[in-house]
Every structure is written in C-alpha cells, then in structure tokens.
Amino acid sequence: MIGHDDQRSYYRMMINAECILVVNSVEAPQQFNAICRDLSANGMAVEINQEIEAGEDVSVKINSTNIQIPSLTAKGKVLRSRKEADNLFVVGIEIIDLA
Template identity: 70%
Template sequence: MIGRDDQRSYYRMLVNADCLVVVNSIETPQEYNAICRDLSANGMAVELDESIDVGKEVSVRISSASEQIPSLTAKGKVLRCAPETSNSFICGIEIIDMA
C-alpha cells in the first residue's frame, strides 16, 4: 500500500497490472491497452500512451492470472489525465460501478 501520509479516504494498493480501458462513446468505443498502477475502493490510476479527456466515461478490465480469482471490470469517469513522460500519461479514474 502507499504510505499513511496520503489523505485519501481509502488506501491505494500498488497493482502494476495490464488492463484494457474502453472510452464509452456514442460513435465508436475507443480501446486502449494500459497498465493499472494503483487501485483503491473508489478509484484507480492507469498509465496509457494517449491522453483521455477529463469527464469521459470509461470501462476498465483487469484480467486475472488465476482461474480462482475473477477478473475485475469497473465503470468509471476520468477525473484527471496528465503527462507522466514524453510518451505516457497517468489518468485518475473514479470508480462508479463494479461489474
């Protein structure tokens, strides 16, 4: 978990797991391969190669490596998206619903 000096309501767990982010759109949904960097009860941070606009509704799927542990699928909203390096972005996603 990330340190106790964090002022969040829920602790974040470092995950670093491959995930699929789908931007829900009326036209054609856009899919991005990403890395879920951390996860909490009400949000997550994902690293992508492209920026996603704040306010966009997304679905995130983190596949499980084990048959005993189900994959995680969540619907959420992008709260922030900022450059991490010259070719990657970190997006903060609020979890709205878990499926």
C-alpha cells in the same frame, strides 16, 4: 483518515497489472491497452499512451492471472489525465460501478 499527507478514504494497492481501457465516447468506443498502476475501493490510476479528457466515461478490465481470483471489470469516470513522459499519461479514474 489514513495519514496527514494522504486525504484518501481508502488505501491504494500498487498492482501494475495489464488492463484494457475502453473510452465510451458517443461516436464510437475506443479501446486501449494500458497498465493499472494502483487500485483502491473507489478509484484507480492507469498508464496509457494517449491523453483522455476529464469527464469521459470509461470501462476498465483487469484479467486475473489466478483462477481463484475473479477478473475485475469497472465502469468509471476520468477525473484527471497527467502527462508523465512522451506518449505516457497517467489517468485518474473514479470507479462508479463494478461488474
């Protein structure tokens, strides 16, 4: 266990990196520019200007700015979406698979 107040199994890295979030809906995929606030071994928090429903399947791509560090592409499921301000939502995503 990490600490008394945090029940997570993995540490979160605060990264604040630009990313592309794709909602893989049945009708048609929707792509959004977003900011990945933090990342852990099994999840991430992403800032976006639209609410995304819990349970949605998503893909997230974070491009690397360093040629020695590969870009990250992850498939996941939205666990929660919380409004922080007008047109600003924080979406919690469980990572299902890394590509």
